[in-house]
Amino acid sequence: MEFFAIARIHTNAEGLRRITMDRLPQFSPSIERLVTVHDDDHARAWTVWGEFDIVRLPVTGGVRFVLTDCANALTWSLTTGHPPQPDAVTVHATINRPEQDPEFVETIEGFVEEWREALEREFG
Template identity: 40%
Template structure:
């Protein structure tokens, strides 16, 4: 499944890569409560979020940043990308269907990202 939101914030790829660091995740997204630890050299760490505690990886992409939760049973990943009309948040899971409560929580997560980006 895919989920999208566009933040009304014109942020370039370099700015996204500079601003969207592991340590800043709770500041950027209200659905992420805490960074438990972060290894800047490996760009990986562990977070506590609305779904529980997960390892998270950060990767710079051509036009932004991608985060993955490799231990997540739904293989949740999200990408924040510079776009012509703002900043795109794109989130995916490896299921074509899921329970409505979980889908609603992902929609909230994506909306929280859009709001956080607009504060930058």
Template identity: 35%
Template sequence: MDWAHTITPEIPVATILQQCTLENLPQLSEDVYSVDHISADGSTANAECMWGVFEVECRPVRNGVRYALTSCPNAFQWTITSRHGETVVHGSINQMSPDPEFAESIEEFLRHFCSGLEQPPHPPTA
């Protein structure tokens, strides 16, 4: 199943690449409580979120970034991309008919993430 949110005007790709990092994930989403054990290249870590603790990765993709909870049994991933005047936040899991409460929690997570993206950029943490 998948979900999508659109943000207009679009967030520049350079801003997405700068702000959408594992280190910034808790500032982007109130549903991510902490991120630790970030790899030297910044691409993998452990994240504590509304569903538990998972291995998470963050990789650049064309026009944006993809996050994936790689140890999640539902294979939850979300992608942030900008083009044609809009930014799309697209999330998906590996089930076509998830439990309605779980589906709503994903919708809520993505809404909160979009709200975080629309805030002024956070300065890099030291």
């Protein structure tokens, strides 16, 4: 399943890549607390879905975060400079299931919206 939101802000890939592990709870209340921060790219966090390892990766136009030990393989990317809105930031999340419990889907939709709102506060 895929989930999208558009943050109407102006930043670049480097600006998005400044979102490091230690800052994740500031951007998403769904990431309730950091258990361990190993470095800017690796952490363990307690989330609304449980405790997971998170890896941060630079990607074209921004940054991607991956819950590496999540059964649903949740990832989310923050990118800019691409169509259809190259002057905004796309928040894109995926899970590895074509269907999922509606309540779980709602939590991911809320998560994506948290990121959109936080990006607009941070960079707006």
